[in-house]
């Protein structure tokens with residue numbers, strides 16, 4: 506496994522790489538099941554997760570989104586930011602707005618219709634669908650960005666071009682409720698991905714470059 510820990514550019518107030526893992530958080534099992542493809546992600550679970558985030562959408566739009574500075578930190582250092590990008594689990598759109606400044610085209614998807622309806626950037630290209638079943642052709646994106654959302658590795662791999670990059674961000678490091686460790690992210694995407702991980706503020710980002 507090829508993790509290179511780059512220098513921190515922002516002051517970390519905790520150690521995100523070795524931080525406290527809230528293993529008891531109910532979303533942890535959901536996230537792992539989806540990422541490792543254990544069959545637990547189905548229509549019933551998808552509906553529960555969509556309902557959960559629908560119920561949070563109104564307050565979500567007023568949150569300060571720590572993901573914006575963390576994705577900018579990863580882009581400024583990794584620099585694979587041309588072409589077309591997909592954000593999976595875009596919520597109310599703040600990171601998607603940042604992506605528009607780096608890529609030629611940025612599209613967001615979210616399973617929660619209420620998140621999209623309450624988007625802070627309603628003019629952006631956004632679609633209501635499940636990240637487990639992306640309505641896009643294979644090899645149609647140069648990058649996929651996921652901030653505090655679920656990773657469905659086979660779909661990410663399908664839509665990413667060879668030479669493309671997946672950015673996986675956990676804004677509270679190992680304390681993020683929807684969390685997968687950089688090690689697990691690399692493991693589920695497989696050996697053709699070269700991974701770079703770094704801390705940024707309270708968060709962790711991993712950029713995974715698809716080599717084949």
Ligand SMILES: C[S@@+](CC[C@H](N)C(=O)[O-])C[C@H]1O[C@@H](n2cnc3c(N)ncnc32)[C@H](O)[C@@H]1O
Nearest residue numbers: 558572594595596615616617635636652653654
């Ligand atoms: C913790 S929020 C993060 C939202 C946004 N990325 C941010 O940083 O503000 C998780 C988001 O992922 C979305 N989500 C969860 N499961 C999903 C799935 N299977 N497909 C697409 N979006 C999903 C939720 O609806 C929610 O908007």
